[in-house]
Every structure is written in structure tokens, then in C-alpha cells.
Amino acid sequence: MTIDIRPTDALLVIDLQNDFCPGGALAVSEGDQIVPLVNRLAQQFAHVILTQDWHPTGHISFASTHPGTKPFASIEVPYGPQTLWPDHCIQHSNGAAFHPALDVPHAELILRKGFRREIDSYSAFLENDHFTPTGLAGYLRERGLKRLFLCGLAYDYCVRHSAIGGTALGFECLVVEDATRAVALPGSIEDTNAALAEKNIRRISSADLLTS
Structure with a gap:
């Protein structure tokens, strides 16, 4: 089934950054393999x-910020x-940079999230308090963009929460599943589905x- 792309559609590429790709600090298995498809x-x-995940040092989501704890x-x-x-994804680090093979010169907006030290942000729309907006919804509405196709990293965290957050705010969201990869903690893929x-x-x- 081919889906016709409308003038009011947008592709939302989630966190396709070095730290989420193999060799990165929070590597997602095969995360780099989706770049040509994206x-x-x-x-x-x-x-x-x-x-773009964009964390300050000492971010609340880092295990290193909480002595005696471990990642995950x-x-x-x-x-x-x-x-x-x-x-x-420390601000200004190579890990926070987009994957070098990502080639989207016509991208209209880079939305940074997770830059508040005391709150994490999975969704592209709302911080993890489910209250503080990122501003993306307002941008999309002012541009008249209504349907979003989501891809990127990671399927079971930021893609999942962005799709759910966007839907709650009135946008039609579709997840391009083969253009994502998952962190795959125990049960996380099943919970996301x-x-x-x-x-x-x-x-x-x-x-x-894809038309060709």
C-alpha cells in the first residue's frame, strides 16, 4: 500500500546522533544502519x-549524577x-552531533531537547513531566503541518513518546518501523508495540x- 505524501506532511527524524549509534555512549544496536534509509x-x-538530544553535564538522567546507581x-x-x-549527548560533544552520514540539507528545523538539567525529555513535544512543552506543536501548527511520519532512534523510547505525544496534541502520527531501531531493554519493544x-x-x- 502506497501512502501519498501531502503538502501538510512532515518527516520527523528523532535523535539520529553519534552517541546512539554503534561506538557511542548509549549505542543502539544497528542504529547506524537506518541512516541511508532515512x-x-x-x-x-x-x-x-x-x-537532537542536548544534555548538560550532570543531567538528571545520568547514572553518574546519582552516586551508588548504575545505568539502566x-x-x-x-x-x-x-x-x-x-x-x-553532552552539549557540543561529538557524541551529540548528528551521524556524519545523515544527509538532509533541506531540514527546516533542528529541535533540541533534554537541555534542562532537572528534567529528561523523550518526546519531541513534551518534557518527561508531561507538561513542559518543547514548542514543536506550535511550530507545526503555524506551518500548517498536520501529519507526521516518525523515524530515528530509539523506537522504544524517543520515537515512541514523540508519536504518543504528537497524537495527544492532535497530530496524525505514523511510525516508519524499519527506519527505527530499539534500545531493547527487557520488555520495552513489546510495551512500545x-x-x-x-x-x-x-x-x-x-x-x-518510497516511490523508487
């Missing part, structure tokens, strides 16, 4: 938006449970979009 997808869209443990913070991660299905968020293939 480049091809981007060529189909007039509107492309990139998000969970702690309680003022806004709820927080998974702890290795230090990653169920969460997307609950919100009626479609998971599609890049073949549904």
Missing part, C-alpha cells in the same frame, strides 16, 4: 524536522520514575512511502 525517505518530503536502573524523581542512562496500538498509531514500512 536519507532516502527525507528526499520524499518537502518538510523535514530533526530532533530506575529511580524516582519529582516527575515520576526515571531510567538512568550512561552520560550521553502495545502503547502505539492503544493510541491507534500506525506502524508502517518505508516501502509504503
Whole structure:
């Protein structure tokens, strides 16, 4: 089934950064393998938006910020449970840079998230308190962009929460599943599949979009 791309559609490329690719501080298995496909997808869209994880040192999500904890443990913070991660995507570091093979010269916006030290941000729309907006929804509305196709890293965290957050704010969100990869903590992929299905968020293939 081919999906016709409309003038009011946008491709949302989530956190395709060095630290989330093999060799990075929080590497997602095969994360780099989606880059050529994302480049091809981007060529189909007039509107492309990139998000960029952009953490200060001592960020609340870093295990190193909480003595006695280890990466991938969970702690309680003022806004709820927080998974702890290795230090990653430090502002101005090579790890925070986009993958060097990412080639989307016509991207219209780079949205940085996670730059507030005391709160994490998985969603491109809301910080993890589910209240503080990133400003992306306002940007999309002012531009008249209504349907979003999501790809990037990682499927079970930032892609998942961005799709759910965008849907809650009235945008139609579709996840291009083969243009994502997952962190794959125990149960995280299954939980993501169920969460997307609950919100009626479609998971599609890049073949549904690529014309050649």
C-alpha cells in the first residue's frame, strides 16, 4: 500500500546522533544502519524536522549524577520514575552531533531537547513531566503541518513518546518501523508495540512511502 505524501506532511527524524549509534555512549544496536534509509525517505518530503538530544553535564538522567546507581536502573524523581542512562549527548560533544552520514540539507528545523538539567525529555513535544512543552506543536501548527511520519532512534523510547505525544496534541502520527531501531531493554519493544496500538498509531514500512 502506497501512502501519498501531502503538502501538510512532515518527516520527523528523532535523535539520529553519534552517541546512539554503534561506538557511542548509549549505542543502539544497528542504529547506524537506518541512516541511508532515512536519507532516502527525507528526499520524499518537502518538510523535514530533526530532533537532537542536548544534555548538560550532570543531567538528571545520568547514572553518574546519582552516586551508588548504575545505568539502566530506575529511580524516582519529582516527575515520576526515571531510567538512568550512561552520560550521553553532552552539549557540543561529538557524541551529540548528528551521524556524519545523515544527509538532509533541506531540514527546516533542528529541535533540541533534554537541555534542562532537572528534567529528561523523550518526546519531541513534551518534557518527561508531561507538561513542559518543547514548542514543536506550535511550530507545526503555524506551518500548517498536520501529519507526521516518525523515524530515528530509539523506537522504544524517543520515537515512541514523540508519536504518543504528537497524537495527544492532535497530530496524525505514523511510525516508519524499519527506519527505527530499539534500545531493547527487557520488555520495552513489546510495551512500545502495545502503547502505539492503544493510541491507534500506525506502524508502517518505508516501502509504503518510497516511490523508487
